Amino acid sequence: xxxxxxxxIGTGAGGGTLVHKLxxxxxxxxxxxxxxxLPREKxxxxxxxxxxxxxxxxxxxxKTKNGEDLHPGTGYWVGGNTKVYGAALFRLxxxxxxxxxxxxxxxxxxxxxxxxxxxxxTEAEKLYWVHGKMGxxxxxxxxxxxxxxxxxxxxxxxxxxxxxLVENGSQPFYMPMAIKLTETDMLNSPCIRCNTCDGYPCMxxxxxxxDINCVRPALENDNITLMIDAKAERLVTTADxxxxxxxxxxxxxxxxxxxxxxxxxxxxxxxxxxxxxxxANEQHLNGLANGSGQLGRNFMKHNSAAMLGISLKKNxxxxxxxxxxxxxxFGDPDFPYPMGHVQLLGKSDKAxxxxxxxxxxxxxxxxEMAEHAIDWWFTGEDLPDTxxxxxxxxxxxxxxxxxxxxxxxxxxxxxxKTVLANxxxxxxxxxxxxxxxQDIPLAGVGHQAGTARFGTDPKTSVLDTNxxxxxxxxxxxxxxxxxxxxxxxxxxxxxxxxxxxxxDHLIEKxxxx
Numbered sequence: 001x002x003x004x005x006x007x008x009i010g011t012g013a014g015g016g017t018l019v020h021k022l023x024x025x026x027x028x029x030x031x032x033x034x035x036x037x038l039p040r041e042k043x044x045x046x047x048x049x050x051x052x053x054x055x056x057x058x059x060x061x062x063k064t065k066n067g068e069d070l071h072p073g074t075g076y077w078v079g080g081n082t083k084v085y086g087a088a089l090f091r092l093x094x095x096x097x098x099x100x101x102x103x104x105x106x107x108x109x110x111x112x113x114x115x116x117x118x119x120x121x122t123e124a125e126k127l128y129w130v131h132g133k134m135g136x137x138x139x140x141x142x143x144x145x146x147x148x149x150x151x152x153x154x155x156x157x158x159x160x161x162x163x164x165l166v167e168n169g170s171q172p173f174y175m176p177m178a179i180k181l182t183e184t185d186m187l188n189s190p191c192i193r194c195n196t197c198d199g200y201p202c203m204x205x206x207x208x209x210x211d212i213n214c215v216r217p218a219l220e221n222d223n224i225t226l227m228i229d230a231k232a233e234r235l236v237t238t239a240d241x242x243x244x245x246x247x248x249x250x251x252x253x254x255x256x257x258x259x260x261x262x263x264x265x266x267x268x269x270x271x272x273x274x275x276x277x278x279x280a281n282e283q284h285l286n287g288l289a290n291g292s293g294q295l296g297r298n299f300m301k302h303n304s305a306a307m308l309g310i311s312l313k314k315n316x317x318x319x320x321x322x323x324x325x326x327x328x329x330f331g332d333p334d335f336p337y338p339m340g341h342v343q344l345l346g347k348s349d350k351a352x353x354x355x356x357x358x359x360x361x362x363x364x365x366x367x368e369m370a371e372h373a374i375d376w377w378f379t380g381e382d383l384p385d386t387x388x389x390x391x392x393x394x395x396x397x398x399x400x401x402x403x404x405x406x407x408x409x410x411x412x413x414x415x416x417k418t419v420l421a422n423x424x425x426x427x428x429x430x431x432x433x434x435x436x437x438q439d440i441p442l443a444g445v446g447h448q449a450g451t452a453r454f455g456t457d458p459k460t461s462v463l464d465t466n467x468x469x470x471x472x473x474x475x476x477x478x479x480x481x482x483x484x485x486x487x488x489x490x491x492x493x494x495x496x497x498x499x500x501x502x503x504d505h506l507i508e509k510x511x512x513x
Contacts, residue, residue, distance in 0.1 A: 001246060004030040004225070005510065007260040009232045009247070009275070012080020013495040014479035015266030016210025020127065021503030023218040027510050030258055031215070031224065032249060034231040034267075035076030038083045038211075044203040045196040047351035056084055056201060063393070064442065065400035072270075072399075073443050078228060079211025080268065081446055082492065086198040086321065087178040087207050088343060089130045089496070090489035091121050093329065094141035100485075103337040104405040105383045107485040111455050111465050114141050120497035128178040128208040128496065136173035139326040152177050152193075155317045158344070161374065162323055164423040175324045175343055176493075178208035193319040198346025227251065234279045235263065235475070241283025243473040262474050262506065266499075269299065269480040273390040273451035274397050276477075289452075289469035295462050296391060298384035299401060300450040300486040303409040306345060307437035308373040309420055315374055320347040328412055329488060339412040340380030340488040348375050369436075376416070379447075380409030381488045390451050401442055413437060449480035449491050466505045467498070478502050 005027035008015050019031055038056060043049040050056065054073070062070040077083045094114040100107040122144060125132075132147040134140065151174035154162055165172045181191035191206035205212045218224045233255070234248045246259040265272045273296040277287040287295045324343035331337050350367040382388075383404050391398040455461030458470035467482050469475040478499050480491055487494075 001257045001259050002030075003259045004028045005260060006030070006262040006264065006506070007032065007247060007258060008264045008266060010080065010266035010268065010272075010479065011078050011210060011215050011226075012266065012268060012479065013082050013210055013492050014499045015264065016079055016082070016214040017124070017127070017496045017499035018264060018266065018478050018503050018506075019218045019224065020214035021500055022506060022510070023221045023224055025507055025510050026223055029224050030260065031226045032230045032232055032247075032258075033076075033078050033226065033228050035078065036228045038075075038077040038079070038201050040203055040205075042203075044201040045194070047196070047200075047349050050084075050200050051352045062397040062399055065398070065402075070399060071443055072445050074268070074270075074445055077211070078215055078226070079209045082209035083201050083211060084199055085209070085446065085492060086346065086490070087209075088321065088324075088490050089125065089128060089176050089178045089493035090341075091141055092117075092487045092489060092494050093139050093326075095330065096485065096487035100338065102381065102383060102405055103335075103408045107338075107381060107383055110484050117494070117497050117501065118142070118144060120500045121493065123500050124493055124496040125176070127500075128213055128493075129180050130176050130178050130208075130493075131174075131181060132176035133174045136171070137324075137326050138171050139329045140173075147176070149181075150183070152179070152181060152319070152322045153183060154322050155319065157313075157315045157317050157374075158320060158323055161423075165325070165419070168419070168423045170325060170419060171327055172323050172325045175322055177321065180206045180208060195318045195320070195347045195349070197319065198321050200346075230256075232265075232267070232275060235265075235275070235288055236279070237281060237283060237288070237472070241281065242471075244475050262476070262509065264476045264478050264506075266477070266479045269448040269451045269483075270390050270397065270399065270445060272477055272479055272481045274392050276452070277390070277392045278395075284471070289462055289471045289475060291471050292459055292462055294386070294453060294460065296451050297386045297389045298450040298453055298484075299388045299390055299399070299448070300382050300384060300483065301401070301442075301445055302447045302486060302488070303340070303378075303380035303382050303403060303406060304440040304444060304447070305378045305409075305413055305437055306440065307376040307378065307413065307417075308348065308369065309376060310369060310436070311372050311374065314371050315347070316371075317347055320344050320375065328415055332415070335408075335411060337408050338381060338488065339408050339415070340378060342412070342416050343377050343379075345375035345377045348373060378409070378413050378416070379488050379490070380412055381405060381486055384450055384453070384485060399442065399445075447480075447486070447491050449483040449486045452477050452481035453484045454482040455484065467502045476502065476506070
């Protein structure tokens with residue numbers, strides 16, 4: 001059994017960032033990843049392979065609360081889901097950290113404030129090359145400094161849309177994008193502003209992900225060891241159950257054990273909960289670190305929907321994901337409850353539209369639709385519910401989830417349709433009724449969070465404010481599991497910022513402070 005100073009399980013936004021943070025400690029760090037490196041291949045930019053064939057998603061099958069098969073939209077790669085994420089990195093709003101009344105219930109306060117995270121948000125944005133501009137979003141929390149990288153400019157059709165929205169009284173802003181783009185020197189820019197970014201792997205490694213920005217640079221240090229295709233099966237505690245003794249890992253079909261005085265689980269909110277549940281023993285009958293009974297519970301994934309706005313005017317935009325709007329994030333004058341967030345999606349094509357076409361449509365029709373479409377994404381907060389949970393039954397993940405807070409979210413989508421219909425007809429999506437929108441199903445777990453919430457009370461939370469398990473002296477969870485609530489923006493930047501924050505704590509611990 002080989003021993004290290006620290007073991008990290010998972011290389012996504014949480015684990016991959018933490019590896020980067022700890023790489024210069026000089027301590028021996030083992031990083032375990034159940035998948036391998038995502039292949040760099042022509043299919044990276046093939047929309048049929050990516051969206052219809054789901055080439056980069058796992059083939060494993062989970063179960064719903066009704067016992068139906070669930071094919072999750074998640075992948076196991078070095079870099080985790082950041083390999084195919086949309087690269088939009090938002091800060092939670094300052095009010096998201098406080099108790100917030102929604103139409104359907106209360107979003108709980110966090111044990112820490114936005115001010116505790118602000119310096120780590122800044123650090124995270126620099127690490128992931130986030131492009132943006134402060135001062136345009138009316139809900140933007142305070143910032144100690146401007147973005148390190150300038151905003152990604154709008155292409156002409158999107159600039160027209162932006163100007164029409166402003167003229168109509170809306171307050172759109174540049175989307176904070178994590179891409180390696182240098183618009184002032186496109187000949188030498190890693191990013192080429194293509195139409196295969198949102199949801200695709202980046203063939204030229206110009207999207208800032210946990211693999212390219214964090215893991216690979218960390219591997220240049222001799223103290224970092226990465227083992228791929230290494231699936232953690234169980235954490236085994238000492239006899240008294242107070243600390244993790246060793247980890248059982250499957251590598252090439254064989255069970256191997258590794259040991260470290262500090263163990264960090266960062267498998268994603270669903271798989272981290274599953275791993276701890278599978279690690280139940282005589283001292284922890286209901287799962288490791290589950291004295292509160294909250295492990296696996298309070299699963300959140302956002303209320304999400306995609307919408308095509310079909311215009312009479314063609315939309316030749318290539319890199320479309322540059323504009324967002326939070327005008328209705330906390331409601332409107334006629335509805336005093338949070339509604340959510342609006343942003344542009346990457347530009348669609350006929351292969352992306354085909355699986356969800358609401359009627360039989362030949363390819364030429366879908367192509368015409370895509371050429372005239374502006375693509376939108378909506379995110380609304382779903383509230384933590386103890387009945388929304390991850391379970392492991394006979395070794396298989398079961399995901400029990402009932403949507404909530406839908407009235408506010410549906411109002412957001414309807415409100416935005418009205419906004420678009422009312423802007424100047426030279427830019428509007430007309431006629432008004434040509435909107436194709438669809439809620440994202442349970443399989444869309446890219447925004448998973450909340451299954452091991454942190455807090456100050458061991459009776460109601462799984463982790464303390466350093467993301468250490470209340471009941472296990474050397475066990476940390478550093479991914480989206482710790483969220484007490486999820487807000488209404490993409491959670492990736494908060495996961496990254498939290499990994500940097502916990503990393504500072506672990507640096508002190510590794511050096512005996």
